[in-house]
Amino acid sequence: MTRAGPEFRWLLPSAVADPELPGDRARPRRTVRDWAVDLCAFLGAALIGMLAADAMHSTPGYSDTVMALDQLVGALACCAVWLRRRWPVGLAVVLVLVSLGAPVASGAVLVALFSLAVHRPFKPVVLAVSSLAVVTSVFQPVLRPDPTTSLLTNAIAGTVFILLVTAWGMLVRSRRQLVLALRERATRAETEAALRAENAQRLAREAIAREMHDVLAHRLTLLSVHAGALEFRPDAPPAEVARAAGIIRDSSHEALQDLRQIIGVLRSPGEGADDRPQPTLATLDALVAESRAAGMKVVLDRRIPDAADVPVATGRNAYRIAQEALTNARKHAPGAEVTVTVTGRPGEGLAVEVRNPAPVGAVPEVPGSGQGLIGLTERATLAGGRLCHGRAPDGSFAVEAWLPWPS
Template sequence: MTRTEYRWLLPSALADDELPGDRGRARRTVRDWAVDLTAFLCAAGIGVLALAAIEADPTTSDSVVFADSLIGAAACCGLWLRRRWPVGVAAALTAVSLIEPAAAGATLVGLFSLAVHRPFRPVAVVGAAALAITPLQPMLRPDPQTSFVVSVVIGVLLILLVLSWGMAIRSRRQLVVSLRERARRAETEAALRAEQAQRLAREAIAREMHDVLAHRLTLLSVHAGALEFRPDAPPAEVGRAAGVIRDSAHEALQDLREIIGVLRAPGEGDEGNRPQPTLVTLDALIEESRAAGMEVVLDNGVTEPARAPAATGRTVYRIAQEALTNARKHAPGAPVSVTVTGGPGDGLTIEVGNPAPGTAFEPVPGSGQGLIGLTERATLAGGSLDHGSRPDGGFTVRARLPWPA
């Protein structure tokens, strides 16, 4: 499992003040349809009551009632767009409610939806506008059955109620999202701790097995040395020593298999048995780099690369691979030379170098861990590795590895 950065409180794809669903869904769920239908019916019910009060006024003509009915119906239908454009729908309905009492229900639903789906700033702006025009609507379209003061007070209280209710629901949703992200973070940290504990346990077991393996190999060496220095020993003693050597060798091999099994990463499976690169596959690596657009010149002076020890050849391949990767990142466009020389008894030498890049480019930040790993790999293989800048501004990586005769 790789370590990544987490935003604990909210998903990384959302802004700090957004919640899942604030940007709208591509398709409504069954719950969304039920909520939208309920909101539409509530707005329509309030609109019908307002139309009934308008129609009861004998001074209102039938054409005005008909126009109010159409505008109220359009306002209620506009609520189906409030999930996608809550600010626009709430602002438009607030403006319509200035002259249309039948749109009051739709306006309240729009303000409620705005408070649920948007942060405080747009809610405050649209809510302040709604409160500002609340006294104007009774002045333009007075209700003969209700006084001006009562109409204003009821309107202000309803607006404040729906806005407070919506913001309370939004705060609760933010809390739920925060708790979910914290639970996800806790699960991730628990998995990392378990992985680390497993790794430490594997390393401890490997160290213990290493000690056991060293003991068995030492015992094997002692008995083999006894046979070497006492070639005239009785046959029974020679047979007994040979049996001890054989048993020690078998037990050491079994311990070695157990060490490899312990050190293998969990879930690696058969992937750990995949073919490993050798000195023979170095040509394929160079061709792969050339296909990626790099200018690479290979000078392979090894006459029989197939005879190179597997560990040495694999180390040469990894050094060339990492050096080519670094050249591609830190000196794009510069030609790269790869030189491999040596043979049995003389050891292997690999040198990868490149001049300074000819054109300006944006430098790629690096941690230097790759070169540290290469140095460690070369040291474990019994060799050494040097790297550094050249006088012309280029960079060179040179490694020397053993190749027994």
């Protein structure tokens, strides 16, 4: 038999999943509620004991010594009720046995049985002690007969009272178990909700990190290319140097703005993404123009009549794919002509291809992490599309992506 996992414990009966409830064991210090409940239990036991003592006094045949002894035993039994939290089982067993010869302890017995049913599971403790109490209630009238009532009546009355207080205690315990299970379930639900929120936050931060890589890689590559051009051509005309410096300045400013907005989102993930409009396929012309201004030779072949018809998410993914491919072409094939082809229609999907021939001559080393194409593949896959990249036999390099475009 396998052990139940923690996620199913709240479905099991408390006698199996949690045999002891909070409060089953005596607290180091009684609370105000404990004092009030224990006082009521003591008064209830004393009241029943006084009624039993009065009935015994009215019965002839008992000496004053026996009466005094009964009263002493009854008082001690009522005082012992204050120990019911610390030793519920032992107290109940002792009082049941004492009541066999001292009917004035019957009130304390009922209180002890009720407390036992509240603080211990039914099987085997409560069942065994209650059965012992029923047996003693049957034999008690034989040892201490009451002439006013028959033995059968006394036995039935004692059994009924024992069953009633035991059932009442079990009902209280069941209610406490239900409250405890509901509380545990609510706590677990709150924990799971917090974990789901944390997971959603983590996914959002990962998406932001991907966006950061795509955007900053494009900006910083411009900086690297133009800074390298200034380094390798110190004798360039002043106009060309000024133009390259302006592009470096603008790219640095835009990269800094992007970084600030992304860091702001990371610091306050619950406040939403940045307020700047996200790129779409309609902004692909601006990306190509920016690359041309940086000195690249880019040919845009867009065979879509209206870029606004493309869904926003699909257009943004196509933009990011083209942006990263142009960034890679600028780094690894400077001076080569890059062709960007965008085709598709609703229901057939959107295809994006970025192709550049093999570079001519030596290529300056530009550091890179190699994660850009991996990120593009992941982006296309998450969008429900696909992406492949590689070098052709003629030395050219191509990035081909297909994205779903619902009809």
